[in-house]
Amino acid sequence: MKNIVLLSSAHLHADAYIHELSTVSDARIVGVYDNDPARAEAAGTRYGIPVFLALDAALDASDAAIICSENIHHEMFALEAIKAGKHVLCEKPLATTPEAALRMVNAADTAGVLLMTAFPCRFSPAYQQFKQLVNSGAIGDLRALRGTNQGMCPGGWFVQKELSGGGAVTDHTVHVTDLLRDLTGSEVESVYCELGNGLLHGDFEDTGVVTLEFEKDVFATLDASWSRPKSFTTWGNVTLYAVGSKGTLEMDMFNQEGMLYSDIKGKVGVQNWGSSIDRGMVAAFVESLLSGTLHEKAASGTDGLRAVEVVEAAYASTIALQPAKVNHRT
């Protein structure tokens, strides 16, 4: 039985991770610690779990930590957990700068603990089949890709740069970037990004259209915009479209849904009935803890770092107004 502690529930994904953990045997959630005591209290009540008032006590009670803090605190929580010899599953983006992400990766390596980045899309059955089809040559040689991860603006700390590190490009570039790296088995060489704040007019970007050039001879674009309005039917999407020499392949990851037209809520919405991608990821984390090596489908700390480097290059390109080379740290 592995004991897992939740370090902050600032990110709403904590709800899903806690729920999915409860369905996994061999692991249990021992409690929550948060840098914001009120939020810790609320999470303790919501999940029916103990609240730790000190980080070292929380870490002492556990084998591993799931970090769902504001982006800016990922590094602090991860380094503390790693120092205490605990394995870590950290919400994306792994950190707000490549340097911070690299410190996390190096610390985990040195301490001999697992560092996993929360990229649950890798566990989507649609993506797994997408990858299998591409790799089996079903559409011939892969030539170009187009992705989207458009969403509603999550608001709150996500739009406070001092806590999030950035807006939509920080939040939504990393998922599709990670899928494309995983799919192509290739690193991103250069990045061009157009971004703006024309949707919400805040001091953060809410639109971002990113072009990626891979070391392999493949290019891609991805749309990271928070361009689903409040009146939209659902939170957003993850889509991929691949052009191969023999055909095309299209994925709409969350399209397994029915429509609910509700007079009770006065709203049109969707009811998704697809397989939970979070369950797959949380189960893989627990399996990794049991086996002592990272699950083959899981994203490592280095994978998290590579995605953060792409975000860095995306921002750099908006200043140079030319594609920016990705600076890969080792």
Add this chain to the structure above:
Amino acid sequence: MRVVYRRQRSADTIIGMNGPTLKVAIIGAGVMGQQHARSWTQVPYATVTTICDFNHDAANKLATEFHAVATASIDSVLASDVDVVSVCIPTCFHTDTAVKVLESGKHLLLEKPMALTVEDCHTIEAAAEASGKLLTIGQVVRFFPEYENAKRAVDAGAVGTPAVVRCRRGGIFPLWGTWFHDVNKSGGAIYDVGIHEIDWLLWLFGPVERVYARSLTESLGEDCKQDFALVTLRHKSGVISHMEACWADPVVSYNAFEIAGDGGLLTHDSRNNATLFISTAEKQEAMSPLADADEPYNKQIAAFAKSIVDGTPLAVTGADGRAAIAVAAAALESSRTRKVVTL
């Protein structure tokens, strides 16, 4: 005999009067030439008199269908008394033919893309200027009801101020033609399909400041009848648009767009717009029929005919055609050099 039209007279009046007939010649009897012939026939006061194609069979076949005269010689069209010419030949021949048609004193509907270079577009515009004849470009997407509706909606503020736009066109490579795979003849997918989206984007969101694009155009050729382009435009208004031009799907063609603004999101996907679906052992097909009057090619040609007879301002000008080519050229250059191109 040249027909003199009284300006300011509505086309309807002319029909009512059983008035003058616009004599129409079509140069190029391929896929688009056939479409133009059909659409000109829908104009009550126009008659297709001449079909010109250097492929005799193609010219004869279409001429027979429309009770017109077939010719293989452009010169005979130029020398004839037709009032207006639809030029529907491969893009690489547009400039020479367009200039000749205009110089011979005929109004010109030139298929898109206007030409392969901005310089050529200027040459065509200059010929129109010199001749005093009307020039329009077949940017027919402006007449597609879903795209026209988007223009109306955006102008009316339906999505607030637009911020980020996506659009896509194409799918199947145009295998009917013998020339599309040659980038020097067609310009590739950016010029041939992307031009529709570019024109529409310029129409809705204004001029473009810079372009970044990646495409498969470099490998396009006899042995690789495939192209795919992803183009990011930054409009002067600040709008970001992402345009996708596709010649890479063996079976499915579709078009789609979405416009996100600070007040809402407008979406379209032609795969969701069928009003009819037939399924038999022989055939599965989704259909989305429109009334004849709403059919985009008919509307495009009706609008041009009206401009000719009553001076209604052109829906699409040579300058519009050139503006789209400037963006297409920038996109192709960007893809080739992997640099951002500023306009």
